[in-house]
Amino acid sequence: MRKFQKNLTVSEIQFLGGKYVLLKLTDTDPLPEILPGQFVEVLTPNSQTLLRRPISINYVDRDTNQLWLLVAMIGEGTRALGRLREGDQLNLVFPLGNGFSPVQKAGEEVLLVGGGVGIAPLLEYGKYLRENGASPSFLLGGRTAADILLLDKFESIAPVYITTEDASAGEKGFVTQHSILLEKSFDRISVCGPKPMMVAIAKYAKLANIPCEVSLENMMACGLGACLCCVEKTVKGNVCVCTEGPVFDINDLTWQI
Amino acid sequence: MADIKVNIAGLQMKTPVMTASGTFGYGLEYADLVNLEDIGAIIVKGTTLNARQGNDYPRMAETPSGMLNCVGLQNKGAEYFCKHIYPEVKDIKTNVLVNVSGSSPDDYARCAELIDELDHIPAIELNISCPNVKQGGMAFGVTTSGAASVVRAVRAVYHKPIIVKLSPNVTSIADIACAVQDEGADALSCINTLMGMSIDIEKRRPRLSISTGGLSGPCVKPVAVRCVWQVARAVKIPVVGLGGISSAEDAIEFMMAGASAVQVGTANFIDPAISVKIAQGISDWLDSHGYRSVQEIVGAIL
Ligand SMILES: Cc1cc2nc3c(=O)[nH]c(=O)nc-3n(C[C@H](O)[C@H](O)[C@H](O)COP(=O)(O)OP(=O)(O)OC[C@H]3O[C@@H](n4cnc5c(N)ncnc54)[C@H](O)[C@@H]3O)c2cc1C
Ligand SMILES: Cc1cc2nc3c(=O)[nH]c(=O)nc-3n(C[C@H](O)[C@H](O)[C@H](O)COP(=O)(O)O)c2cc1C
Ligand code: FES
Numbered sequence: 217m218r219k220f221q222k223n224l225t226v227s228e229i230q231f232l233g234g235k236y237v238l239l240k241l242t243d244t245d246p247l248p249e250i251l252p253g254q255f256v257e258v259l260t261p262n263s264q265t266l267l268r269r270p271i272s273i274n275y276v277d278r279d280t281n282q283l284w285l286l287v288a289m290i291g292e293g294t295r296a297l298g299r300l301r302e303g304d305q306l307n308l309v310f311p312l313g314n315g316f317s318p319v320q321k322a323g324e325e326v327l328l329v330g331g332g333v334g335i336a337p338l339l340e341y342g343k344y345l346r347e348n349g350a351s352p353s354f355l356l357g358g359r360t361a362a363d364i365l366l367l368d369k370f371e372s373i374a375p376v377y378i379t380t381e382d383a384s385a386g387e388k389g390f391v392t393q394h395s396i397l398l399e400k401s402f403d404r405i406s407v408c409g410p411k412p413m414m415v416a417i418a419k420y421a422k423l424a425n426i427p428c429e430v431s432l433e434n435m436m437a438c439g440l441g442a443c444l445c446c447v448e449k450t451v452k453g454n455v456c457v458c459t460e461g462p463v464f465d466i467n468d469l470t471w472q473i
Numbered sequence: 474m475a476d477i478k479v480n481i482a483g484l485q486m487k488t489p490v491m492t493a494s495g496t497f498g499y500g501l502e503y504a505d506l507v508n509l510e511d512i513g514a515i516i517v518k519g520t521t522l523n524a525r526q527g528n529d530y531p532r533m534a535e536t537p538s539g540m541l542n543c544v545g546l547q548n549k550g551a552e553y554f555c556k557h558i559y560p561e562v563k564d565i566k567t568n569v570l571v572n573v574s575g576s577s578p579d580d581y582a583r584c585a586e587l588i589d590e591l592d593h594i595p596a597i598e599l600n601i602s603c604p605n606v607k608q609g610g611m612a613f614g615v616t617t618s619g620a621a622s623v624v625r626a627v628r629a630v631y632h633k634p635i636i637v638k639l640s641p642n643v644t645s646i647a648d649i650a651c652a653v654q655d656e657g658a659d660a661l662s663c664i665n666t667l668m669g670m671s672i673d674i675e676k677r678r679p680r681l682s683i684s685t686g687g688l689s690g691p692c693v694k695p696v697a698v699r700c701v702w703q704v705a706r707a708v709k710i711p712v713v714g715l716g717g718i719s720s721a722e723d724a725i726e727f728m729m730a731g732a733s734a735v736q737v738g739t740a741n742f743i744d745p746a747i748s749v750k751i752a753q754g755i756s757d758w759l760d761s762h763g764y765r766s767v768q769e770i771v772g773a774i775l
Binding site for chain 2: 449
């Protein structure tokens with residue numbers, strides 16, 4: 217798939233509470249082909265940082281030619297993204313990475329599990345699954361209700377199940393404890409979130425014999441498969457998360473699950 | 474328009490700007506984002522005789538105006554390169570050079586011998602200066618006798634131009650440069666990364682898996698310019714300058730210090746098309762300052 221380096225215009229900025237910000241970027245040309253689960257490498261303007269930062273593509277709106285980024289401001293680079301103003305230009309290299317699995321069969325039940333800002337790529341994936349004959353459900357986890365982001369948007373696409381550690385929204389506990397896992401059977405699971413959460417879901421999936429893929433967030437320099445900084449140990453040896461991932465089948469990883 | 478063509482030890486280049494080993498993959502990774510033909514030369518990633526898995530993750534950490542890496546020469550080995558990668562890169566319409574590494578002079582020589590057979594690889598760059606492998610690599614680059622032994626072994630079997638890449642992590646880079654010149658190196662490139670370290674104080678652990686790594690990016694530029702200047706004054710063979718270059722002005726600075734050509738490394742990560750933009754920028758700068766050829770500024774301050 218062809219990659220581009222382009223300036224997009226920041227057309228809308230929404231602060232979602234806490235450290236989260238949603239950036240809606242508009243392209244002057246029609247957006248290129250993008251797969252759900254792919255990411256961008258963004259140049260963070262007016263900051264002390266040097267390298268680009270990898271951010272998942274949260275949502276693609278072909279009608280308005282918009283691409284959304286959902287960002288947790290955790291350090292200098294991501295905080296610089298939060299300082300942008302509407303009308304600013306943002307330089308992206310995209311689309312990068314392999315993306316989530318395409319629809320396998322009509323009507324398949326796919327559970328999309330997300331935690332924290334890891335929910336970002338699941339929105340676009342859920343939309344894709346829905347539009348292409350699969351039946352997605354979201355299971356979103358957070359410490360507290362404020363961590364469950366873009367809920368309206370998720371609910372407009374598919375059923376949403378929630379857990380929070382303080383019971384301020386949905387069921388109390390971790391995503392792996394949600395009752396939906398007992399009540400409903402899923403054909404496969406896709407996960408993006410903090411590593412302990414991904415490992416827990418991977419364990420569950422393996423035990424339950426459900427195919428499962430996870431989206432990794434290894435630190436990156438180039439995002440293009442050129443520097444070999446972002447490698448993950450797999451059954452095939454060290455492979456680049458930026459090109460062979462970020463999405464991996466759990467059976468290809470060497471996690472202790 | 475000023476003439477920016479250069480000739481480094483017989484290697485004809487359209488522009489004086491090359492891409493540095495380990496930062497530009499095999500070139501193909503960047504094909505959508507920059508016109509590869511417009512790059513003076515592409516130096517592909519470090520290649521060793523046998524395949525290497527490299528170091529564990531994490532392999533990089535950003536530092537003020539720079540980055541540390543400890544990739545550790547992950548590559549699939551020289552034979553794999555010849556069989557599977559060479560057929561894909563040989564038709565790129567510019568110079569494609571292989572960066573050769575090893576853990577003994579014999580290793581280097583056997584790797585270079587395999588590369589020697591490839592018609593469309595016009596030269597090699599010998600990496601005697603990688604700080605990220607336990608054995609060999611920099612161990613050779615930090616003594617005159619070690620550096621000489623590697624170049625001697627390779628010179629005996631390799632028939633095309635050899636560029637030797639020097640380490641800045643030495644007491645006298647000019648001494649190493651002279652030793653390498655005496656063994657028949659055709660050109661030198663300086664510098665490789667500087668050995669560095671960074672600690673995550675919250676986690677109380679080094680940020681890199683093997684603790685130390687190589688520092689690159691804008692922060693190393695003054696060290697690199699100094700190295701190029703010292704080396705260019707000491708040797709007769711051409712010097713290729715690199716270390717922190719991210720603009721045409723940076724490149725011109727290296728050329729004035731004595732570099733006949735330059736390489737761009739870390740800056741490729743920030744702007745994949747930077748190597749071509751820098752070449753254009755050099756040409757524009759020469760025009761606006763009344764120079765007819767890039768040769769006129771090489772070594773201007775020596
Ligand atoms: C494929 C991919 C997709 C991503 N998608 C998103 C997304 O949609 N939204 C989002 O907010 N973030 C996402 N991230 C994570 C994001 O790239 C990092 O949070 C960001 O690079 C941090 O930059 P910074 O300058 O703000 O922080 P820094 O100052 O660089 O780092 C702050 C702290 O976070 C740690 N850190 C930095 N990067 C990472 C990382 N990748 N993994 C773990 N720890 C890290 C550092 O060690 C440091 O302790 C994604 C990462 C990848 C690889
Ligand atoms: C991720 C990374 C990998 C590298 N791998 C190699 C390598 O395999 N062989 C080599 O000779 N130099 C390697 N280098 C060093 C660069 O080629 C260059 O000498 C150094 O980065 C300084 O230039 P810069 O500041 O423009 O990046 C690597 C550098 C980086 C950042
Ligand atoms: S980030 Fe450079 S290879 Fe993946």
